[in-house]
Amino acid sequence: MKNLLVAQSGGPTAAINATLVGVLQGVRANGKVDQVYGAKNGIEGVMKDQLIDLNSILQDTKAMDTLTYTPSSALGTCRYKMKDWQVDEEPYKRIIETFRKYDIKYFIYIGGNDSMDTVDKLSNYCKSENYDFIIMGAPKTIDNDLNSTDHSPGFGSAAKYIATTVSELSCDIGAYDIPAVTIVEIMGRNAGWLTAAAALSRANGHPGADLIYLCEKPFDTTGFIQDVKEKLAQKAGILIAVSEGIRDSNGTYISEHTSSNAVDNFGHKYIAGAARALEQLIRSEIGCKVRSIELNLMQRSAAHITSETDIIESLMLGQKALSCALDQETGRMASIRRISDVPYRVEFISVPVSEVANHEKLVPLDWITPDGHDITEEFIAYLKPLIQGETNIKYNNGIPVHMKLY
């Protein structure tokens, strides 16, 4: 009874399969696990007995490489919040049933806050019932909002995509000599880490983003219009990066400012994003050419421009999670501790998953400049190492090669 089950959960990233491969590499290297299974669609697949045999891929070095650079969760994903077992024990029983059916000893769950909550609850349940199953977490989220890890795998690649895209967009915008504003909306309901990555677009001395607003600070529309006017007085085309979750001082999402009363022909409310709301605002308050851009799912799935640092760390976290599991650690998460920015040095550790579950790590307010529309040098020093290095993506027929596990 030394079989292993691995699953993925939450919003996909461009690096989550690298962590899966890290687990498989570890299994391959140490020979301490008999059979390896993957659950389809996270914990739901465990409950529904939907397991995939991963043993055959273990011998296939090329397939493991292709999987490393395949975006999204190759095992499928879910959004499932477990209730306490005192409230509803049934899901827990079904999970244990599957574990027993396949002789699973080790379960590694790759995911974000909600998934770490599952790891926490499930490991506590096992302890209380005296089951000796080992439940380990491995982190992932492009949002970088996980507690007790210096940063989250998947974030660096999303940040590299954002920095590159904003740099390219600034070239596009800079070609025109008429006053125009372009607003780029970046993922992050509560945490502005990804939006801050827009600042890295200036890394090579190019203009990049002119104004950057994170959701951690209340968004003042009057001050915003003033900021835009000042920038427009200096140059023709300006580029603004905003978090999707920017809110005013009352806590109302800026995206609700314009969408609340707008209805279409069918009487349905419009759900506009933050950038679209600001587009409307600039059109009415300034009247210049204005365009809004949402980086949408591309920022989490652009595997063709992953950060080498991120991919290697994601692999390492999979290996670390496995290593901890084999050392009989349970209810913990593999994690990154930063030793230094320059040179960039990290170590891989494990932390109690209870520190991670249901917490959200926000950008420290003193990493936002006092004027509220940029980030500090200290923040850039934190971000910069995470997007370094390019990956050797394999192309076939002109597009990157991706892998399907089912």
Next chain:
Amino acid sequence: MKNLLVAQSGGPTAAINATLVGVLQGVRANGKVDQVYGAKNGIEGVMKDQLIDLNSILQDTKAMDTLTYTPSSALGTCRYKMKDWQVDEEPYKRIIETFRKYDIKYFIYIGGNDSMDTVDKLSNYCKSENYDFIIMGAPKTIDNDLNSTDHSPGFGSAAKYIATTVSELSCDIGAYDIPAVTIVEIMGRNAGWLTAAAALSRANGHPGADLIYLCEKPFDTTGFIQDVKEKLAQKAGILIAVSEGIRDSNGTYISEHTSSNAVDNFGHKYIAGAARALEQLIRSEIGCKVRSIELNLMQRSAAHITSETDIIESLMLGQKALSCALDQETGRMASIRRISDVPYRVEFISVPVSEVANHEKLVPLDWITPDGHDITEEFIAYLKPLIQGETNIKYNNGIPVHMKLY
């Protein structure tokens, strides 16, 4: 009096600077031009006497390489439509004045339909006035709607970005097991070439785009809902690609269907895109999870994933335009003639610019499948060579290196 002036115009692309570099490479190689200037912001910069000295870059091989892979128009761009000289001769006189001031003999204008109209009018004006200035055009447009050339430089790179992105998005969408529709809106008001490139997302056997609607065929919303329901019966997550310019049988843009009556708090009309309109439609008619994505300016500025074929052809067209100019050709455009699909073979020729100016090349209707929601194998054979090959982009500080000329 053997100086040369080059300028760029219209919507930027990821390959338009490669054509500029092609012109400069030609100058560097043949030594038949004394001085090289670039006009800022296209023909407007010629009229306003805003010229940039490009001689220094000629000796800098590394800078030429960086410029090749810099997105957007490094010389700046404009949207300027010249009136006939019989109606307003003033702009023509100002252009000739600049030519004389800088001893310009050769003028090469890189652009799309409107820019070729400028080349046509200006060359005819010179002929009628017996001026011996040489006016040559070099094509560019991501839209691929230029007449008298097999395809347009810039299109292949945009198509590669679209095929790659749709492939990555299909991985993301495929990770969920709940019914969901994702609609990707792709540039093209009248021509669906770019939207068709979404079909190349399936090149490696992955699902890619499930339904593809080009703007050349009237868009039937009832049939569309039926198509979506049929696909949803087969799989959970489906991916749809549509041209921004899809219209119903009355010629009304689908984007106007929902936006016409919707107003925000200020009473401003909403300008929704086609995908957003279809998102509303699916929400009301099917009621499943639905998301719309606009590839927006990224599809024309994503220089980090340019097509090697496109970049090399773009360089060659700049060299060809120069070569024709030195052979005293005027009022013509450098162009690509395809010899075969497999192996992919082309030759570079020149065509009368009057064949190109103010024309729009649409997708042949028999390249759209009879069911109206896909493209034919013949079309794929046309598209496929254009996205082949990857370019060796230089990175610094984690993002691609771009060049500024002013």
